[in-house]
Amino acid sequence: MTKEEIKREILRILGEDGRLSAADIAERLAxxxxxxxxxxxxxxxxxxxxxYSAIFNESELPESKVKAIIEVKVRxxxxxxxxxxxxxxxxxxxxxSLYLMxxxxxxxxxxxxxxxxxxxxxxxxxxxxxxxxLSTSTHFLLKKYKEAGKLMEEEEYSERLKIVx
Amino acid sequence: xxxxxxxPHISSLPKSGIRDFFELVNTMxxxxxxxxxxxxxxxxxxxxxxxxYSYEKGNTHYTSNLxxxxxxxxxxxxxxxxxxxxxxxxxxxxxxxxxxxxLDLVMRAILSPGDEVIYHEPCYVSYAPxxxxxxxxxxxVSTYEKNAFALDPDDLEKAVTDRTKAIVLxxxxxxxxxxxxQEQTEKIAQIAVKYDLIVISDQIYSELTxxxxxxxxxxxxxxxxxxxxxxxxxxxxxxxxxxxxxxxxPKEIIDAMMKIHQYSIMCVSINAQHAACExxxxxxxxxxxxxxxxxxxxxxxxxxxxxxxxxCLLPHGAFYAFPNITSTGLSSMxxxxxxxxxxxxxxxxxxxxxxxxxxxxxxxxxxxMDGIKTAMEKIKTFLDKLKTK
Numbered sequence: 001m002t003k004e005e006i007k008r009e010i011l012r013i014l015g016e017d018g019r020l021s022a023a024d025i026a027e028r029l030a031x032x033x034x035x036x037x038x039x040x041x042x043x044x045x046x047x048x049x050x051x052y053s054a055i056f057n058e059s060e061l062p063e064s065k066v067k068a069i070i071e072v073k074v075r076x077x078x079x080x081x082x083x084x085x086x087x088x089x090x091x092x093x094x095x096x097s098l099y100l101m102x103x104x105x106x107x108x109x110x111x112x113x114x115x116x117x118x119x120x121x122x123x124x125x126x127x128x129x130x131x132x133x134l135s136t137s138t139h140f141l142l143k144k145y146k147e148a149g150k151l152m153e154e155e156e157y158s159e160r161l162k163i164v165x
Numbered sequence: 166x167x168x169x170x171x172x173p174h175i176s177s178l179p180k181s182g183i184r185d186f187f188e189l190v191n192t193m194x195x196x197x198x199x200x201x202x203x204x205x206x207x208x209x210x211x212x213x214x215x216x217x218y219s220y221e222k223g224n225t226h227y228t229s230n231l232x233x234x235x236x237x238x239x240x241x242x243x244x245x246x247x248x249x250x251x252x253x254x255x256x257x258x259x260x261x262x263x264x265x266x267x268l269d270l271v272m273r274a275i276l277s278p279g280d281e282v283i284y285h286e287p288c289y290v291s292y293a294p295x296x297x298x299x300x301x302x303x304x305x306v307s308t309y310e311k312n313a314f315a316l317d318p319d320d321l322e323k324a325v326t327d328r329t330k331a332i333v334l335x336x337x338x339x340x341x342x343x344x345x346x347q348e349q350t351e352k353i354a355q356i357a358v359k360y361d362l363i364v365i366s367d368q369i370y371s372e373l374t375x376x377x378x379x380x381x382x383x384x385x386x387x388x389x390x391x392x393x394x395x396x397x398x399x400x401x402x403x404x405x406x407x408x409x410x411x412x413x414x415p416k417e418i419i420d421a422m423m424k425i426h427q428y429s430i431m432c433v434s435i436n437a438q439h440a441a442c443e444x445x446x447x448x449x450x451x452x453x454x455x456x457x458x459x460x461x462x463x464x465x466x467x468x469x470x471x472x473x474x475x476x477c478l479l480p481h482g483a484f485y486a487f488p489n490i491t492s493t494g495l496s497s498m499x500x501x502x503x504x505x506x507x508x509x510x511x512x513x514x515x516x517x518x519x520x521x522x523x524x525x526x527x528x529x530x531x532x533x534m535d536g537i538k539t540a541m542e543k544i545k546t547f548l549d550k551l552k553t554k
Contacts, residue, residue, distance in 0.1 A: 012457065013461070027464060027465045027468055028461035028462075028464055028465055029461070029464060030464040030467075030468065155207060157207075158207075160198075160201055160203065160205070161201065162187075162190045162191055162196060162198045162200065162201070162511060163186075163187045163190050163191070163198065163200040163201065163511060163513065164200070164201045164202040164203050165202055165289065165290040165339075165513065165517060165518075
């Protein structure tokens with residue numbers, strides 16, 4: 001396997017399960033642990049792998065969080081276009097994801113807060129008030145069925161025969 | 166009073182010697198099974214969803230005996246793109262109830278009583294019985310670990326007699342995971358041409374090839390007109406329960422197969438055919454994903470066997486590892502039974518696939534990675550216990 005192939009496979013493997021160790025990856029790809037560790041380190045160093053996080057089933061968490069998707073229309077700046085305002089918005093810890101969108105609005109933010117009021121407060125006092133923000137439209141999330149490719153409820157497993165030639 | 170109500174060619178069919186072992190496995194709870202010859206993945210959703218849609222639309226009728234023309238077109242298109250083999254959907258392709266039915270049809274279509282059919286062992290359990298049920302004579306050619314379980318063309322040629330009608334090939338192979346090289350395939354093709362034999366190429370595992378895929382024997386000179394190409398949806402698309410396979414081949418043989426199929430089966434379930442159509446149209450990525458996962462599991466399981474001292478070749482296709490257990494001093498059956506009782510891990514004794522499978526066990530890696538890892542630890546424990554005995 002070439003170094004590039006190893007890296008491509010690692011992205012695939014860690015994309016499915018970010019907790020696998022270099023040794024786990026190595027045995028799956030039939031390469032040495034050293035090779036796998038080096039490739040992961042390189043991907044991290046080059047900012048291709050940005051980080052690792054867990055996926056929660058929010059309805060089962062001890063403390064419930066409020067999440068909202070906010071569509072934002074902004075006025076792009078003459079220099080820097082949407083990037084400048086997007087960068088400023090992305091620095092708020094309440095903003096968990098931020099995307100530039102095609103279509104009827106410009107930026108899509110995912111906001112996390114402890115209560116509905118907290119999110120509303122952030123939207124009215126910080127977001128809507130920011131220079132260049134023309135309008136916002138807030139959608140609260142009611143229930144999560146799937147995130148990052150994982151279903152919140154496992155599919156029912158239908159039993160296989162124990163031995164099949 | 167007659168001696169028996171059952172026809173002699175059926176009553177003489179050997180009962181699978183491992184039936185008792187299977188029964189034993191089925192009575193045990195909490196078994197980790199490496200004995201399952203079908204994908205652990207559930208059929209990709211896009212396929213299941215189209216089956217549901219097919220029912221909703223009221224598709225509840227018979228289809229053409231050969232299968233819906235849409236599916237046959239998709240199959241022929243797929244076979245052309247994947248295997249570089251061109252067949253006419255109108256008369257060179259038939260949709261069957263899995264490859265199992267296609268095998269049955271082709272045997273009945275081509276064999277006269279006493280005709281011999283050569284196949285390679287260790288192999289899938291149905292070949293010899295299928296040949297016998299069609300009043301043919303099965304002729305097994307052994308394959309060996311030293312040849313990576315590929316069929317040696319010289320051994321094949323030695324088995325040819327003037328009664329030989331056909332050769333069955335199954336590569337990638339269940340249970341060994343073996344594949345043929347291009348040279349071996351070419352030599353086998355030459356033998357088929359030399360002795361005017363039909364080749365039945367069961368390629369149900371071809372999509373699950375982890376290194377470069379050897380071209381189908383049907384692509385070699387003089388072969389397309391004498392090869393029946395068998396494939397299906399069970400393994401590649403995790404659709405075992407849908408029961409859809411197909412045969413492509415010369416018009417004359419497909420036509421004969423169609424006659425038997427039309428009288429005995431009529432047609433494959435219309436909804437399963439719709440699902441199969443969707444598989445070819447929109448589930449290639451799902452297939453890739455599953456193949457990638459099998460490949461990773463293969464690397465893990467093969468490495469684990471070799472590390473614990475059970476030599477295991479790297480299977481280039483299918484989803485079976487076939488480690489050599491002779492160093493334990495146990496027979497395949499003893500190994501499988503003792504492992505099951507001691508560690509609750511089920512594997513299939515190599516002898517289930519022919520006598521030359523003695524000394525080997527078949528371990529399916531169509532099982533979750535966690536299951537494989539736990540099973541490997543348990544087999545290691547079992548080996549340690551054997552040593553201290």
